[in-house]
Amino acid sequence: MTTQEDITRYANILQMDSDFVAPFVSGSQNTSIPIQESFPEVETITSNSTKCGGNFSVDEDNLLVSAWLNIGMDAVQGTDQRAERFWEKIWQYFGENNTYGTTRSISSLQSRWGNINRETSRFAGFMAKIEARNASGGTDEDKLKEAKELYKTSPAPSTGKKSAFAFEHCWVVLKNQPKWSTPKERSKGLLHTPSSIDQVGSNDDDTVVVERPIGRKAEKAKRKRIDGDKGFQDFLMKKLQFIEESREQEKEALRIKADRVQVDAQRADIEKERLHLETIREAKRDDMKKDRLRLETIREEGKIMAMDTSGMNDRERLYFENLKDQILARQQLE
Template sequence: MDPNQYNFQQSMFHLIQNQQNSNPQNSQFPPPPTNSTVFFSSPNNPNMRPVKRKPREVFTREEDTLLMQSWLNVSKDPIVGVDQKVDSFWLRITDNYNQYHGQSREKLQGQLKSRWHRINSLVQKFVGCYKQAVHGKKSGASEKDILVNAHAFFEQDEGAPFNLEYAWRLLKDEPKWMGASTENSSKRSKNSTSGAYTASPNSETPSSYEFNSSSPMERPMGQKAAKRKGKAKENTNATEPPSSVNSDTMTKRMNLMENLARLKEEENKLVKEKMESEARLKEEENKLIKEKMEFEAMQFIMSDTSKMNDSRREFHEKRCNNLKEKYGW
């Protein structure tokens, strides 16, 4: 036997005996650590080495929102939907999240899955509290009053405030979430003896009217319906005779070419009209410039020369002769 292995077994035997037969206060061995540091040792390395536990990943509000949107995007795929293997489903969610994470850090599949279950559980519990607040609302109560009561019910049941109202607002009207996330749903039921409300599990899916939705959403096409629609289209194309298919294709192609030719003709017409309009504007602009110059020349010719000296009057006469010759006056 290896001497190191034998010494290790002997040490463990004496350690167990001392812990069973002696008072812990008088023991020569120190008490086990109470903090989050775990110590490991081995026969080949008897020195203790601390290993820190990895802290739990903390999600920001923006990261929660991106996670929920990724879950909804994958769930709304009518061909795949939520009716698929869990690993494949969450792999697609992880890819979607990490594709748009922006300044946030990338997340592992396990981190996203754990956070989603936490959000889903708390939001489903708040759904039950909101439902109870709606049913018990007084006359004239506003939406704000209902929310205040729902938060109070939640804190009464869970012993902590509900800090995921933004998640509830994002998910509450989504048909896919309302239909799929029923595992952790709950409603507040009244105890007949004490009259108090308690949270009890419920697999019933909350309906959209319970959230006072202003615009009911149409439920997305389901996975099976989408597949049936695709197969029906394939079967229809397969049963049509080849000549009919070719004829339809040629007709569509000819119609497309005619439309393109008509659009090209209209485009050329618009270009021509634009060029003619620009030419007219340029002509009018030149005409205005010419009229302005003639007006200024006429003003110069009609200037009063009585107060001019001889040299100035001589220059004025020469300039007037040039202007008259230029404009044909």
């Protein structure tokens, strides 16, 4: 439920230009260094691809907002940053990420941020009013449309002129930051108990509370814890990788062993086949040897059978006649 205090706080936003940057650029938590008391008129915004003269493009505005958030909200850098060093870092960040072919000085970035800061803060006040009117109904799109119309029909405090809201592209990025958040968003717990450095503005009774980034020690402890978790995760990953590699090596060893068994079996089959063939060849050699002996025997026996015994004496004739009888008897048996 939006209270009168919420409306009062956002009314004070309209008076806060560069004061919001004080927590991030002060030399200590108890000393504020104002950046600029007043800012030039809102510059005309060119399209994303077209930049005329010294005007900032939408892309440049978004880059400047990104630089301010990254440098101002860096907990490791801390909020104890002096203005000069703070804007040097923003200028450096802007230059390193600027791909739009423009060159901006520190004073140009400060001036442009002053416009963005003032007008988006002013728009935040109108959004707070719309939230108060439509606390129980209306879509976010309807509320945004009403706030833009209210902005357009309300004269600017610094000039008294009326104009359309030219920094909606910046508002989209900044609206979730504490200074620009609506009471509805604050009720979700976006803001915390204020400390001395969180209080922005000159009115002690109506103070806008700005969310302070996490402390440097806490951030470092958080990152150390994250790094420790990451180290443990890396250890687990390496352990799992080692286990997987061991499993693969074991599988490979088993495969090699199986291949070796298969090769040994093949070698045994080959040796068995070789021995079988050798046996066959040996048998053939024996058969051939037998055939040669048989042929030799046949030739010798043929000579004996053809031998003329008429000129022999009785003993010789009887011997050869017996041989012939034996040859004939063996042939009959075969």
